Amino acid sequence: MKNEISNALIESLLKEQFGETIRGVEESYGMLDVIVKRDAITDIVKWLKEHPLLKFNFLTDLCGVNFPENKNEELAVVYHLHSFENNVRMRLHVFFPVTDPVVKTISEIFSSANWMERETYDFYGIQFKGHPDLRRILNVEDMDYFPMLKQYPLEDATRTDKEDKYFGR
């Protein structure tokens, strides 16, 4: 059996290569979670993919998160990476303010990121710099807001058959 790639090894290799751009490291349910600086995300993803030992060659998921109470870090993008050969998964986080929702695209590294980034734009309004075709993918084209941002109500504004008094409001 091959040597196992431990979370501690990934962490030390990342810190050795990227130093200060690694802002924090956490672990939940045995899965490594690395919080990195926004500008370094493409370099780190590319490095993890092309590293001869780690080989994180599969992008499992890419999605947005909105934390309105987190001042100046209201938005996050989460990257889930999977190394098939080592059977290891990991997560990357980048945080940035809602007033400046821009992050570099990784669609040149993983083609599958193309639609995932479009979805993240569609629901959170996060702009992926360098994305070849950043437009809505799931919602109607003429939608004028980003529905997963928490400042918008869950209920649809065009609903007409619900009277507040029946719902104790």
Add this chain to the structure above:
Amino acid sequence: MKVKLTDAPEGLQGQGFFATSLSKAVGLARSHSIWPLPFATSCCGIEFMATMAATYDLARFGSERLSFSPRQADLLMVMGTIAKKMGPVLKQVYIQMAEPKWVIAVGACASSGGIFDTYSVLQGIDKVIPVDVYVPGCPPPPEAILDGIIKIQELIKNEPLRRRESEEYKSLLASYGIE
């Protein structure tokens, strides 16, 4: 057992003749030969399958022939949740139907959005096309769908022949942006 087909419309009857108005005769014929277009997107469509099958058998009401082309359909049956993105498609199907045409919204989702009070779901198909009969339920049982069809039949029987040329009807369509 004696099979009763249908009641004759109001009219004058004597030996060897029966006279009624043209609109009543046409309405009677139309109401017992509806070709429905099933626009089924979710669980209400499953109930519709039961409605068409042997136990409930919509064919008893003259609707055994489903039309999967809107051009040949008389009745648009919308059964299920309609996402906002599907709204324009539904409207296009409605526009493609030839007059006279009727619409039935089956179930809570088609009628009002149902439990899906959210950004992606159309809050009732009457936001994009006019609806004649709403069937409540989540999903409505086949009996309720049959009841809705019988209500449609009553509408068809009693519809004046010139209703589709009337100003009211034209302004109704215009309010949906359909000419």
